[in-house]
Amino acid sequence: MSKPKSVLVLAVIVTLLAGLASSATPADPIRIAYVDPLSGPFAATGENGLNQFKYATDAINKAGGVLGRQLEIVPLDNKVSPQESLIQLKKVIGDGIPFVFQGNSSGVAHAISDAVQKHNERNAGDRVLYLNYSAVDPALTNEKCHYWHFRFDAHADMKMAALTDVIATNKGIKKMYIIGQDYSFGKAVAEAAVAMLGKKRPDITIVGNELHPIGKVKDFSPYVQKIVAAGADAVITGNWGADMIALAKAANDGGLKVPFYTYYAASDGVTAAIGAAGIDRIRLVHESHPGNPNAPKALSDYIIGYRKLHPQNDVNQPRIHTGLNMLAQAIKRAGTTDVDKVAAALEGAEFTNLSGDQVVMRREDHQLQMPIYISVHTNKNIKHDLDASGFGLSLESKVDRDKATQPSTCKMQRPS
């Protein structure tokens, strides 16, 4: 080794050692796992969710963190596959990460929920908490409920109740077509739609009730033709991600001009794909104020801040902010990251979310109680657009918390 080189190596070693010494912080971060698709057809949805988690985490960390410790999001790719999710969950448990957030796909949610329940029953010493921010199959807080699962989004029945209230007022609709992805969530949406429409508008005939494989359909034109041929006046769909983009595109191309009542027809490329063809025609039911025409200040600032970091992405899941902050609040109240104590602190916890609404985590079934909003796709009076497309969602109606609530069949077993 020549002299200058050895000096250089020495310098590098010294700096590295110095770096090590100074980077040893007084407290380790509180790690929170994020298990969702980061590759494959639904990667866009998962990636945007991850960015929103990081954004919400940064705000908490800047304000001093929780119990003097920083929060750290650990992203794990599950490819929306229940099997992959269980492998990632093993990793989470093995690494001693106490909190798991997951949201995309109720199929995955059931797998994680079951595994977490079994693990926690057998391993009282190192339990994990499953925080579900988006999987809305009602079963998760009804017949399949358990103590270690908390849901921060309104479930499919709560949303469908609000959606069918709006549909009931539209007297022009006589024939309804229901299309969805073939898994627990798509089926839950279809069942709820049939049952609730039957009660609120018995004069509406269901002319189609279609399930297609999730993430496998490349071109929805054949389905659109079928909807047209059935003579439908309106469509209900729970499709999300790539399946929603493709359905919207095919509907535009096929000249299908009927109203769509949806759960997820916005953001992550969907709003851009719908474009001008969907104005005043596409409606969406969600848990948050859409940001237009007059957004609450907190939400508006949050959206602007996020857009600065991610100009192409939207804050399409403010429930991520709710979930993360309610967790942080529960950890603070418990004074520890011990899962048992945090879970106890989360039960019955109240929080004021970005929309300015007071939400409550119901003890009985761990379903967050919240108001529900119905918005319409438009380009009029849009302050916060989606997909940087000039189009966005505008508030049409709001169902208050006590009206949006649904009974639960959950018989919660609490650890003794």
Added chain:
Amino acid sequence: MFQLIFFSLLNGLVYGMLLFMLSSGLTLIFGMMGVLNFAHASFYMLGAYFAFTLGLHIGFWPALVIAPVLVGLLGALVERQGLRRVHGFGHIAELIFTFGVAILIEEVVQLVWGRPAKSYQVPVLLDFPLFRVMSSSFPAYKAFMLVVAVAIFAFIFVILTRTRAGLIIQASLTHPGMVAMLGHNVPRVFMVVFGIGSALAALAGVIAGPVLGTFPGMAQVLGSIVFVVVVIGGLGSLTGAFVASLLIGIVQTFAVAMDVSVGGALAAVGVHVNPGSALHDLWKVTIAQVAPILPYVLLVLMLIVRPTGLFGTRET
């Protein structure tokens, strides 16, 4: 009913022709090198992304030509610098190499363009309904897709069967040793075919991107179905790829329109299945629900009944 059949037929044709553009290159490459090119659908994806980016600067029409040429050159480079070196180590090495290239391309696409879907739009010139039949319309862009695909088929067919270059390519498929003896540069023929195959896939991507969506998962979504086409048509057979593409396109489109289930069909002839029986759920499944897996059912049947495929000459 007429409306449904008519539009299903048209949609089936468009989808089938799109599959053909992808599978024609793949089947030629397989015929020649004896290797299933896993990266083929990735070139399709690259075509869509290149055209999207080029389209922002120079418009759709120049991009329609330039993007496939760029991807074709990239394909030729992959063959020349990668596949040819790996060739000496046997088929397994080649297979793994193309698999690696596919993963690499997907990751690079995610790095460069990000994960969210790109808003790659149909050109304004073609963004209108071509005609209306009763309450549905047929977009002009889909007619354009059909025309391009038919033109490609005619082009390849004429080149392969009517020109001297085609003669050499066909000979290289079956008797590479003999062709080399006659003084032709067989490795170069391979490189050119690989490049053209990649360019065709890219062209399919350019015109499918606005309709089927431009996102990093697009290669994966279409990749498996293209292999089905190639196997059903017969490995290495262009006619086979053409027939199989149309067959799958039309079968899949029509299947979606059919709400018939096994239980329903049995009920029609007077046999009623007990709702409590274990198989009840199976009987309730409609043809529409299984439409997307029908091609794979067809694949399995084909491998059992006729392993050479419809027009193939060798066992798969």
